[in-house]
Amino acid sequence: MISIEDYTSHTLVIKKSEFVCHLIPCSQIEQANDMITKYSDPQATHNCVAYIIGPHERAYDDGEPSGTAGMPMLNVLKMQGLTNMIAIVTRYFGGIKLGAGGLTRAYSQSVAEALKVAHIVEKELVDLYNITVDYTYTRKLEHLLKVHHIKCIDIQYQEQVSYQCYLRNLDFLDMIQDFTNNQFQAEKIGSDYIPKDV
Template identity: 75%
Template structure:
């Protein structure tokens, strides 16, 4: 699947109205609501939303005339075959009415231009593991992470050190077993879409 690599923001001005587009990668429908709230400006005239997350699609005109904002935005995302993406266009009214056709063009253009500035990447579903290691093995383990180019999200230092890592291949767990003489434990805690390796 293809999506944007990171949050991208782009602004255009049409007849004194300012259109600020945020493109946000998101693979969790539960998280969508809080991201939309985070990137919407309640002081603005409108915050129009379109998203495609897995099999969920949504288009919201947020007070603009029906079908002039959310749907045109969603169509741009679909034309680009994007998934797991939220587009929010915040409009600050400049005093000149654009009419239905003008609004449709403005919201379409806002998302299309933002996509030109975004880095589009291919993503794949990868499992996320929590790996627990004794302090005595951390140096070897961290060397192995670098060697294998494993993406590690975080570390926590408690009785043992725990690492949050994306694993494309469970053979990595066999390698940990080797370097720690099987003195480690792990749990699979979920999966997420991350950028595909070349």
């Protein structure tokens, strides 16, 4: 699965109109509307949207002539084989009309140029676990996380210490079981697409 690693933006100016492309990684369709709201500017002339998230696709012209914005943007994502991402192009009208052909070129070019500066990576679906250990085991666990290149996205220090980590191989839990004498908890709390080299 090919997608972008991080949020990326790029600005293009065509005949005094400013086109700001926002590329947002997103693997949960339930999050799409929140992301679109977050990165759209209500003060702009248009916020046109294209996304591919799993089997879901959307192209939205936001008031531009039908078929001149969302579909050209979506086609750029498809041609590059990308998925699990949202493209929003925010347009600030500069006073010069571009015509249907000019709009189609502007919106597709805006996405294409943003993709040139984005970091495109291959991602895979990996399970996310919450691993909880006593404070006495944290140094050993953190050493193992580092040695095995395991990505942690959160650590909570309470009565015990909880690590939210992506685990490709559940043998890692056997290692924790060994050095803690089974004094730990591990719970699968979800899964997400993360870059293969992370």
